[in-house]
């Protein structure tokens with residue numbers, strides 16, 4: 647069988663120990679989808695890196711395979727994370743795969759239903775905190791200091807190591823780095839990871855990071871006490887990788903900008919209905935950002951010609967938002983002409 651998991655493909659570029667076992671669900675190798683329609687609108691050749699095609703439906707699997715492999719190698723019995731949903735789903739799946747116990751702390755009532763279902767069915771202990779993501783992260787950091795339990799949030803360096811492979815794949819597939827990368831930014835681990843991956847390959851694409859307007863601390867320059875956005879995966883007020891992300895974006899001659907929930911939902915609907923790609927709302931922030939802000943460059947720099955927008959998670963994670971946005975189902979009598987009318991009338 648061909649070796650497909652990230653660790654098998656990139657182990658020499660990851661910092662795992664030689665004896666660490668490989669805990670893998672064959673993550674990575676996600677589709678890089680060209681979009682002529684979107685390219686026209688943006689004025690550059692745009693590709694969509696569809697991370698929703700990972701085993702648990704988000705890019706978090708790239709980091710989790712490495713973090714859980716290292717945790718298992720160290721001999722811990724349990725892993726824990728704070729999560730807006732996707733880290734919880736991924737942590738739960740990889741814990742199950744590794745035979746470790748998993749615990750996830752999520753903000754009560756604030757996580758998409760698909761992610762909750764995943765965390766529960768994989769057998770993790772799911773704790774709904776009466777607080778937000780930033781509160782949950784503070785608590786799991788303390789817990790992991792007090793107990794022999796591995797913290798697998800993106801503050802864990804092995805998460806970033808795994809996630810940098812997204813950049814490796816882009817270079818492998820395009821034959822070179824894109825001129826620019828558009829990416830949603832929440833806790834700012836992924837933008838940090840892509841930059842590390844590009845730098846290790848000698849590449850420096852322009853980074854365009856996008857935050858939701860109601861949760862945009864990197865745009866306003868100060869933490870947001872009560873972050874609010876429909877894009878629950880990036881509803882984060884105090885990103886753990888703040889300095890690194892800002893330094894990456896600045897060095898790349900890019901910028902972090904905000905997109906409103908309305909712009910996010912427009913892009914989300916557009917991607918599904920005109921491009922054929924169903925991602926979750928937070929993921930659509932990358933495309934919303936390109937549509938709202940274009941491709942700004944530092945004066946004198948050339949305009950980017952190839953752009954990759956990272957679509958971080960699958961649309962099925964959050965069916966409630968899809969059903970709220972889409973047209974209603976058409977109820978119909980069991981009769982040919984009634985069906986005919988239902989199908990063909992406008």
Ligand SMILES: *Cc1c(COP(=O)(O)O)cnc(C)c1O
Nearest residue numbers: 732832833834835836879958959
């Ligand atoms: C985690 C996540 C993000 C944000 O990534 P960070 O590394 O926290 O910046 C964006 N979109 C989705 C779908 C996510 O799950």
